[in-house]
Amino acid sequence: MRSNFMLYVSPVVALFSLALSAQEQASNAGLTLMARGNVTATATDTQQSRNLNRKAPVFNIDQVSTGAQSQAQFRMLDGALLALQSDTELLISEYKAGSATEQGSVVMELVKGGLRTVTGSIKGDAGNYQLKTPVGSIGIRGTTFQLSYINEIMLVGVWDGQIELQITRSDGTVENVTFGGGQSASFAQITVAGQVTPLLSPPAEFAGEAAGDEANTDQGSSSGAASNTAFTDATNLPSAQGSEDTSFIAEQAYQGSSNQTPVAELIAARSGSYQYGTLEQFSVQSTEGAVTDFQVSMTIDFDNGTVPQGEMSFNDAGGEWFAAFNGVVNVDQLELGVNFASHGNERAQGQIDTLFVDGIDQILGQFVLSETENPATTAGGIFLIK
Known part of the structure; x- marks a missing residue:
C-alpha cells in the first residue's frame, strides 16, 4: 500500500523570520x-x-x-x-x-x-x-x-x-x-x-452530510436533488385551494445571477439574528382538500450560521398540519431538517428545501409533508417569505 498521500510543506526560512509571524x-x-x-x-x-x-x-x-x-x-x-x-x-x-x-x-x-x-x-x-x-x-x-x-x-x-x-x-x-x-x-x-x-x-453518506448536524435529520443528498424531489412531489399533488399561480418562482432573482453580489458574501456581511416571516406568495396542495391559514416563519442567526428555529402550519379537512424545523447556513444556501411534524392527531414527516432570492432579503421554499402511518395523506407546495 502506497503511503505518499501526505504533503510536507517546508518551513518558511527568511532573514526576517524571527520578526515576522x-x-x-x-x-x-x-x-x-x-x-x-x-x-x-x-x-x-x-x-x-x-x-x-x-x-x-x-x-x-x-x-x-x-x-x-x-x-x-x-x-x-x-x-x-x-x-x-x-x-x-x-x-x-x-x-x-x-x-x-x-x-x-x-x-x-x-x-x-x-x-x-x-x-x-x-x-x-x-x-x-x-x-x-x-x-x-x-x-x-x-x-x-x-x-x-x-x-x-x-x-x-x-x-x-x-x-x-x-x-x-x-x-x-x-x-x-x-x-x-x-x-x-x-x-x-x-x-x-x-x-x-x-x-x-448519490451515496447515502452524502444525504447525512447535507442536512447539517444541528437539524439531526440526515436528509437531502444535495440541495439541487432534494429541491427537485420536493418540487416534483409537491406539484404532483391533487390540486386544492391556495395561491395557484406559481409564476412568482420564475420571477425571482436566482442566487446564481452573475450581476449580483454572491449570496455567500451577503451572508458574511450580515450580523445578528433576522426573522423571515412575512408571507409574500404561496401555492399549497393537500390530498385532504382545501388548504387554509398557511403560515411559515424562520429565524436565521447570521453570526453562528444557523437556523435555530422555524415553524410551518396550515389546515385542511383532516386537521392542522404543523412542522418545526431548524438547520444551518451552508456556504450560500439553507439546509433544513424537520424535527417534528403532525397532521391532526397523527405524527408526520417531511422535507423542506429553500434558497435565498433577491440577495438574501427573501427565501423561496418548497416542502412535502406526509403522515407517518398513512403516507398517502400528503401535503406540499411552495412559498416566498421575507
Whole structure:
C-alpha cells in the first residue's frame, strides 16, 4: 500500500523570520464564512494552532481541522466556496490568485473527512488545480463536487461539471478516471487500492452530510436533488385551494445571477439574528382538500450560521398540519431538517428545501409533508417569505 498521500510543506526560512509571524509570511488563501464547533488552523511551519471563527483568514500553510459535530465554510481568494464536514482535515499548500500574466494555482490535500466545493476562477484546464486525496489527485474543469473519505473508502459526487481523478493503484499503475460531464458516472466509491465502483445515485453518506448536524435529520443528498424531489412531489399533488399561480418562482432573482453580489458574501456581511416571516406568495396542495391559514416563519442567526428555529402550519379537512424545523447556513444556501411534524392527531414527516432570492432579503421554499402511518395523506407546495 502506497503511503505518499501526505504533503510536507517546508518551513518558511527568511532573514526576517524571527520578526515576522507565520501568518505574515504566508499568503492569504481565503476567509472563514462560518465555523461551528471546534474549527482550528495549524500552521505547518511552526505547528502553532489557532481557533477559526467568522471572518478569520486561512493561509497557504494551514492545515484546517474540524472536530466532531463541527462544520466550517470558506470563501477562497478566487471566489471558490469550500465547506468542510465534521472530523475533516484539509491541508492548504498553495493558493495563488491569477494575474494578467500568470494563472492562479491551487494545491490542497484532503487528509481525512469530507468536503463540498463550488470552484472559483481557478480551473484545472492547465493542470493548475490539484486536490490530493487518499486515493489519488483530482483535477477539475469548473465544477461543483463533493468528497467524503470514510473507512478507507472515498465517495465521489459531481453535481455540476467534471472532475478527473488520477489514481495510483496498489501495483503502481496509474489511471485517469473521469466523473461527471454527462458522459461518465457522476457518483462512485473508490478504495485506497484504486478499485472504482460507479454508483447510479448519490451515496447515502452524502444525504447525512447535507442536512447539517444541528437539524439531526440526515436528509437531502444535495440541495439541487432534494429541491427537485420536493418540487416534483409537491406539484404532483391533487390540486386544492391556495395561491395557484406559481409564476412568482420564475420571477425571482436566482442566487446564481452573475450581476449580483454572491449570496455567500451577503451572508458574511450580515450580523445578528433576522426573522423571515412575512408571507409574500404561496401555492399549497393537500390530498385532504382545501388548504387554509398557511403560515411559515424562520429565524436565521447570521453570526453562528444557523437556523435555530422555524415553524410551518396550515389546515385542511383532516386537521392542522404543523412542522418545526431548524438547520444551518451552508456556504450560500439553507439546509433544513424537520424535527417534528403532525397532521391532526397523527405524527408526520417531511422535507423542506429553500434558497435565498433577491440577495438574501427573501427565501423561496418548497416542502412535502406526509403522515407517518398513512403516507398517502400528503401535503406540499411552495412559498416566498421575507
